[in-house]
Amino acid sequence: MAWALEIHNLAVSAGAEPVVRGVSLQLREAECLTVLGESGSGKSIMAQAVMGTLPPGLRMSGEIAVWGRRSPQPRWGHQVAMLPQEPWLALSPAMRLQPQVAEVAHFVRGQAWPAADAEAGEALQQLQLEPARRKYPHQISGGMAQRVAFAATRAAGAQLLIADEPTKGLDAALRGQIGQLLLSHLQPGQALLTITHDVALARQLGGNVAVMLDGQVVEQGPASQVLQRPRHAYTQALVQADAAHWPRLARPLRSGAAPVVQAQGLAKSFGREPVFANVDLALAEGEIVAITGPSGCGKTTLGHMLLGLVAPDRGTVRRTRQRPHAFQKLYQDPPAAFAPQRSIGDSLDDLIKLHQLSSAESQSLMQELKLDANLLARLPSEVSGGELQRFALLRILLLKPDFLFADEPTSRLDPITQQRTMQLLCASTAAHQWAMLLVTHDAALADKAAHRRAAVAFG
Known part of the structure; x- marks a missing residue:
C-alpha cells in the first residue's frame, strides 16, 4: 500500500x-x-x-x-x-x-x-x-x-x-x-x-x-x-x-443563600418549532445547576433567556442583581468572544483597563490555567481552541460576575485540562458566590460539578 x-x-x-x-x-x-x-x-x-x-x-x-x-x-x-x-x-x-x-x-x-x-x-x-x-x-x-x-x-x-x-x-x-x-x-x-x-x-x-x-x-x-x-x-x-473518575467538585452551599436569578413559566418557539414550555428555574448564590440534552435541543436558548439576550414567548425572568456586567457568558465557540484582528494580549489589556482590574491577578490566573505568556502576542486564530477557551475563562474570572452561563465550557479541552478547569470554575463559584448554569453533554461531568440537574423538557 x-x-x-x-x-x-x-x-x-x-x-x-x-x-x-x-x-x-x-x-x-x-x-x-x-x-x-x-x-x-x-x-x-x-x-x-x-x-x-x-x-x-x-x-x-x-x-x-x-x-x-x-x-x-x-x-x-x-x-x-x-x-x-x-x-x-x-x-x-x-x-x-x-x-x-x-x-x-x-x-x-x-x-x-x-x-x-x-x-x-x-x-x-x-x-x-x-x-x-x-x-x-x-x-x-x-x-x-x-x-x-x-x-x-x-x-x-x-x-x-x-x-x-x-x-x-x-x-x-x-x-x-x-x-x-x-x-x-x-x-x-x-x-x-x-x-x-x-x-x-x-x-x-x-x-x-x-x-x-x-x-x-x-x-x-x-x-x-x-x-x-x-x-x-x-x-x-x-x-x-474520564469525568466518571473525578472526585466531587461542587462545594457545599451556604445556608440561606439568596437567589440570583429566577425564571417562571418560560416558553419559547422558533416559528412553528416549540423549544420548551413551562420552565421554572432558580439559581442561588454559590449554586451550580447543570442542564444536559442533545445538541440543538434548546439548552443555549434557555441560558440566553436568563442573561436577557433572548425574550421568552411566555413567562418571566427576575434578576436580583443589577451590577454592571454582573451576568456573563462563557461561549461554547470561543472565537465568538474575541475580536479577530486584535491580539489576545491587547484584548486582555483592554478589559483590565476598562474595568480597573488587577494585572497581577491576570498573570496568576494564566499560570493556574496553564497559559503561556508567549500566546498573548498572537491573534485568536493563531492559538488552539482549547487555549482560546481558557483565555475566555480567564476574562470571566477577572470580572467576578454574579451569574455565569457556562455553555459547554470544556468541550475543547483534553480530559486532564478539563478536570483542572472545572476544579477552578467550581472553586471560584464557591469563593465569589456567583451562580452558574452549566450546559454540558457529559452526564458524568454534570454529576461531579453541579449541585443538581435542572429538569427541563426540551422539544
Missing part, C-alpha cells in the same frame, strides 16, 4: 519558541492515524503544516509528503481536506446550510448542481440535520454547526481527510455516529488523520495512535496497545482522566 502521509522530523517555531519539535509520523492508504494530546500540545499546528496553512510568523522545517508529493503543497479538496476545529470559521454566515454543503461537491468534484444539492440533503439527513437544512449558521447550535462543517468537508471527496476535533460539543450518540462516518472514509485510495482529545473516539477508530505533549510525540503505536497498555505517564493519565 502507498503512503498517504509521511512526516519526518517536523519542527515549527514562533520566533525562538518551539511549538512542534521533531515529529515523525507515517500513515498508509486505507488506514487511520489518531493524534491525541492536551490543548496546546501542537496537534493542530502539525495539521496546519500538512495543509500548508501555518499562520504568519510560524516557521517550519522538516519534510512532509502527501501521497508522495513533497512540493508544491497538495491540492486542497482533491488530495487533502481539513475539517477545522472551529466550525464557525468554516461556514459562510450569508448562506443557508444545504447550499454550503452542495457547493463543495459542485465546485471541487465537478458535480452538476442538482446532483450536488441532492447529495447534500442526504448527507444532512444522515447527520440528523434535515430540519435545519434551510437555516443560516447563526440559527443553529455549535454541535449542529460542527456536523454541517463535517458534511461539507466530506463532500470534497479528498484522498486524505484531516479531522481536527470532530466530536467536540456533541452528545455521546452523535460522537459515535461521527466516528462511524469517519471510518467510512477508509477506502482504497483514501486515508484519515484525526486530531482529538477524545479518547473514546480514538478507541472507536482503532488503527494507530500517536500521543503528543509539549510539541513532541511521546508515545505511538496500535490503538489497542497504546490505549490499553500505555507506557508513558502522560498517556496513562490521559486514559484515566
